[in-house]
Every structure is written in structure tokens, then in C-alpha cells.
Amino acid sequence: MSIHWLCMQAPSIYPEVRQGMPGECVLCDPESFFQSTHSTAHAPCDVLVVELSDAQACFDPYRLRNIFQSAQCPLTLVLLPGCCEPQMIAWLNAGADRCLPRESDTRVVQAMIRAMLHRRQGLVATYTEHGLLRYDSDTRTLFYKSERVPLTERETLVASLLFQHLGRYVRHDEIMQALCAVGRRGCAPALVSLYIHRINKKIRPFGVHIGFKRGYGYRLHADLSKQSIPTTVEWLGVFKDRKFKSINPKPPQPSPHHL
Known part of the structure; x- marks a missing residue:
């Protein structure tokens, strides 16, 4: 199993994500990589991760059209800066398999790559x-x-x-x-x-x-x-303030004539 990581952002999240990933994980140079995509001679891999920066030139999904249209196309994960839905839709329409915000938790990115590797090889989660x-x-x-x-x-x-x-x-x-x-x-x-x-x-x-x-x-x-508190519990805690309590209606009280 091999992973090629195409980074156009500095600093990259590659070092954190790489820890604990199965198989070979290779960091690619963007310039040489895009030159190789003009032919079918680029090195094959199972999963290609494209980490984009905020530069306008990075929002052209068709720069990887030769990869997407290749007969030996790897599964592609695109990491976009921020949560830009139009750009995410554009990359998916161009042929990317998955898109995630670059700011996603490291464990989420790792889990996504593992799932793509297992799908590539027809395996279940291991x-x-x-x-x-x-x-x-x-x-x-x-x-x-x-x-x-x-x-x-x-x-x-x-x-x-x-x-x-x-x-x-x-x-x-x-x-x-x-x-x-x-x-x-x-x-x-x-x-x-x-x-x-x-x-x-x-x-x-x-x-x-x-x-x-x-x-x-x-x-x-x-x-x-010793388990960590679920984030949903912490999130609900923000409503426990005075302003919320002041607008929170009291539960109805039973009538004294209620049987």
C-alpha cells in the first residue's frame, strides 16, 4: 500500500498524519509531480492526497485531469483550506474521490486515508x-x-x-x-x-x-x-448560562385539581 502526498501548503499537516499510517507514505514535489502528470509515466500509488493552500492557482481541479482520467487512477483525497463548498463540489465533479477541510482533526484525515486504502484493496477495516x-x-x-x-x-x-x-x-x-x-x-x-x-x-x-x-x-x-468526555456534552454546556436560563421556560406545574 502506498500513499503519495502532494503538498502546496507550508507548514504541512503531513508529518502529523504520517505517524501511524500503514504502508509507504511519500511526500512529492508539486512542480515535478505536475510535470509528470502530462504523461502516464508518473509513479503509481494507491491513494493520492492533495493538500491545497490559499493560492488562487490551487483552485483549479483540472490540473489533475490526467490523473483522474488515467486507467490506473489512484483514489484521491483533496484537503481544502477552510470549508469552501463550491470548491469542494468542483473537485468532486472533476474526479476527486473525497474532500476534507484541511483543518480537520488529524484522526479524521488518518481514518479517511485508511478507509480509502482498504477500499482500494477490497479489504475491510483492520x-x-x-x-x-x-x-x-x-x-x-x-x-x-x-x-x-x-x-x-x-x-x-x-x-x-x-x-x-x-x-x-x-x-x-x-x-x-x-x-x-x-x-x-x-x-x-x-x-x-x-x-x-x-x-x-x-x-x-x-x-x-x-x-x-x-x-x-x-x-x-x-x-x-478515564474516558474523554464526549464533545456533545461539552457543547451542550454552553447553554448553561444566565441568559439561557432567563429565557428557558419553566416546566408547567400540575394543577391543584389535577388527579
């Missing part, structure tokens, strides 16, 4: 979210937002088993068998508890921990008290 953490099975990497949670090879293996079996217990012998299949180091039964302890130290700050139940095994749990 990431699992639990609590504040996201596990990407393509890269076998654990993330908090766009930051990678550092795990060793064997810690990653144990965490992978647990994230792949959310909602059920993973037996001690299942983890032992998986650990023994990796590397040449010995696998004492006590190593399972050791790796579980190490993983817990790294994931507890994000409201997730691995619990153990005798006779069943290990299972991932999310601590709801």
Missing part, C-alpha cells in the same frame, strides 16, 4: 478500538490518537492476541503457545505474567488494562471513568 486505544492489525501497532504506544516484539504479540479477541478471555496456554512460536528464547510459564504486567504499565494511563480471572484467562477491560 483496526480495533478499545477505550482510548486503537490497534492496527496491518502494522501490528498500538496507538493513542496518532501517537504510537511503544511495545516490544513479545509485548506486541500478547497485546495482539487480546485485541483480536475483545469480549472474551484468552487462556494462559494460548499466550504461551504464541510466545514459544516466536524467536528462540525459552518460554517459562511465568513470562506470561511478566509481559502482562509490562503491558499494563503502558496502557493503564489510557484507561485500558488486562484483567485475569482464574480458570478463564486474560481479558482487556476499559475503565469508563
Whole structure:
């Protein structure tokens, strides 16, 4: 899977988005890229991301018409400055697959690119979210937002088993068998508890921990008290001011003769 990023804006959001993206992500030079689009010799890719600036010349979607009309056309995501609906419509009409405001949250842009990569390859989503953490099975990497949670090879293996079996217990012998299949180091039964302890130290700050139940095994749990407050709750809070309360009608009181 390959991603080509065409940047016409400085500073670019490319460094933030690139972290945690599966596959190869290449930053392209706009001048040389547009010269190559006059022929079909430009390097192929799965997803092309076009990050536009405020310059008027950037609002010509037909500069990429050779890409859009190519038989091997990649899926194209255009990042527009601001939320300019006419320009967004123009890019979509010209052949772009997706458009987003450049100011979108990094996680939204990453999720859009991942979805386009999976669509390109005919795959379903390959990431699992639990609590504040996201596990990407393509890269076998654990993330908090766009930051990678550092795990060793064997810690990653144990965490992978647990994230792949959310909602059920993973037996001690299942983890032992998986650990023994990796590397040449010995696998004492006590190593399972050791790796579980190490993983817990790294994931507890994000409201997730691995619990153990005798006779069943290990299972991932999310601590709801440590989850972030939904933005809708914060948004509703703006109405809790004096002016709003003064115009907010009181609920009707029941009549004394009401039965």
C-alpha cells in the first residue's frame, strides 16, 4: 500500500498524519509531480492526497485531469483550506474521490486515508478500538490518537492476541503457545505474567488494562471513568448560562385539581 502526498501548503499537516499510517507514505514535489502528470509515466500509488493552500492557482481541479482520467487512477483525497463548498463540489465533479477541510482533526484525515486504502484493496477495516486505544492489525501497532504506544516484539504479540479477541478471555496456554512460536528464547510459564504486567504499565494511563480471572484467562477491560468526555456534552454546556436560563421556560406545574 502506498500513499503519495502532494503538498502546496507550508507548514504541512503531513508529518502529523504520517505517524501511524500503514504502508509507504511519500511526500512529492508539486512542480515535478505536475510535470509528470502530462504523461502516464508518473509513479503509481494507491491513494493520492492533495493538500491545497490559499493560492488562487490551487483552485483549479483540472490540473489533475490526467490523473483522474488515467486507467490506473489512484483514489484521491483533496484537503481544502477552510470549508469552501463550491470548491469542494468542483473537485468532486472533476474526479476527486473525497474532500476534507484541511483543518480537520488529524484522526479524521488518518481514518479517511485508511478507509480509502482498504477500499482500494477490497479489504475491510483492520483496526480495533478499545477505550482510548486503537490497534492496527496491518502494522501490528498500538496507538493513542496518532501517537504510537511503544511495545516490544513479545509485548506486541500478547497485546495482539487480546485485541483480536475483545469480549472474551484468552487462556494462559494460548499466550504461551504464541510466545514459544516466536524467536528462540525459552518460554517459562511465568513470562506470561511478566509481559502482562509490562503491558499494563503502558496502557493503564489510557484507561485500558488486562484483567485475569482464574480458570478463564486474560481479558482487556476499559475503565469508563478515564474516558474523554464526549464533545456533545461539552457543547451542550454552553447553554448553561444566565441568559439561557432567563429565557428557558419553566416546566408547567400540575394543577391543584389535577388527579
